[in-house]
Amino acid sequence: MPELPEVETVCRGLARVMEGRRLVRVEARRPDLRFPLPEDFAARVQGRRVERIRRRAKYMLLHLDDGQVLIGHLGMSGRMRVLDAAGAAAPLETHDHLGFVTDDGTTVWFNDARRFGYFDLAPADGLDSHRFFAGLGPEPLGNAFSGPVLAAALNGKKTPIKAALLDQRVVAGVGNIYACEALHRAGISPRRLARTVQGGRAEALATAVRAVLTDAIAAGGSSLRDYVQPDGELGYFQHAWRVYGREGEACGGSDAARAAAAASGAVCGAPVRRLVQSARSTFYCGRCQR
DNA sequence: ATTGGTTCCTGCTGGC
DNA sequence: TGCCAGCAGGAACCAA
Numbered sequence: 001m002p003e004l005p006e007v008e009t010v011c012r013g014l015a016r017v018m019e020g021r022r023l024v025r026v027e028a029r030r031p032d033l034r035f036p037l038p039e040d041f042a043a044r045v046q047g048r049r050v051e052r053i054r055r056r057a058k059y060m061l062l063h064l065d066d067g068q069v070l071i072g073h074l075g076m077s078g079r080m081r082v083l084d085a086a087g088a089a090a091p092l093e094t095h096d097h098l099g100f101v102t103d104d105g106t107t108v109w110f111n112d113a114r115r116f117g118y119f120d121l122a123p124a125d126g127l128d129s130h131r132f133f134a135g136l137g138p139e140p141l142g143n144a145f146s147g148p149v150l151a152a153a154l155n156g157k158k159t160p161i162k163a164a165l166l167d168q169r170v171v172a173g174v175g176n177i178y179a180c181e182a183l184h185r186a187g188i189s190p191r192r193l194a195r196t197v198q199g200g201r202a203e204a205l206a207t208a209v210r211a212v213l214t215d216a217i218a219a220g221g222s223s224l225r226d227y228v229q230p231d232g233e234l235g236y237f238q239h240a241w242r243v244y245g246r247e248g249e250a251c252g253g254s255d256a257a258r259a260a261a262a263a264s265g266a267v268c269g270a271p272v273r274r275l276v277q278s279a280r281s282t283f284y285c286g287r288c289q290r
Numbered sequence: 291a292t293t294g295g296t297t298c299c300t301g302c303t304g305g306c
Numbered sequence: 307t308g309c310c311a312g313c314a315g316g317a318a319c320c321a322a
Contacts, residue, residue: 034299034316035318058317073317075299075315075316076299076316077299077300077301077315095300112299113299114298114299114301115298116300116316131318132317157292158292159292163293163294168316278295293322294320295319296320296321297320298318302313302314303313303314304310306308306309306310
């Protein structure tokens with residue numbers, strides 16, 4: 001599932017093939033995505049030049065030359081398939097919903113089995129007030145995110161810290177996987193009340209969030225040749241998850257525990273446990289995380 | 291104002 | 307072997 005690091009990788013890959021290119025053909029094969037496509041979507045995008053592609057939270061932002069921004073979210077199962085001019089005649093795949101053909105013959109398909117993904121068009125001017133972005137917290141990799149900023153956002157919150165990390169108003173773009181991973185690195189229990197994550201704990205958590213996302217982006221960048229896999233799929237890569245999806249496996253230790261283990265030679269080894277919070281799985285170590 | 295529950299969708303998995 | 311219930315989950319939206 002695409003999380004922030006994958007979206008970042010997808011945006012970089014799309015920038016390579018789409019920035020500066022005119023979209024000579026746009027096809028909307030299915031308008032009924034998570035949210036309905038705006039009226040005349042294809043007609044409003046076709047003929048426009050892509051000036052710049054960037055990411056905000058888990059959104060892809062394609063700035064067009066008429067002042068509009070093409071906003072895309074991959075949801076859970078969304079992919080961007082890139083076909084060069086030689087591969088443009090390749091057959092459609094099931095769930096190819098939106099197609100973009102550039103003026104050098106590259107075709108990009110938005111493919112999404114579950115249709116949790118969605119696209120929208122909005123003026124670049126005032127984009128921050130768009131319903132998707134209004135109220136969104138700071139970018140975890142930006143300068144506006146820090147221990148004190150996180151502590152302030154968590155102050156007074158009665159929800160578990162795991163749920164708070166998933167709240168996009170606290171910090172933008174952290175999903176289930178990286179919330180688990182960051183809490184593990186920071187040695188903080190997912191059940192701990194958010195308001196008790198202050199001072200040094202908030203500092204450690206902010207550092208962990210930043211580190212886990214940075215590591216994942218680096219892994220994606222280094223494991224993908226030109227960000228395009230052989231099948232044309234953009235932006236997925238293998239992760240080195242320490243707890244996520246590893247129920248019952250031995251814990252390798254939080255960052256602090258790992259540092260201590262370097263001296264003592266001992267790693268944690270306790271089994272990774274799973275619990276359900278806000279109707280989704282949390283993986284954690286009961287020994288390392290308090 | 292917060293917080294928790296519901297909803298969208300379909301591919302995959304595990305149990306029988 | 308085949309069937310199907312249950313699960314996965316981002317985040318907007320709604321209800322309490």
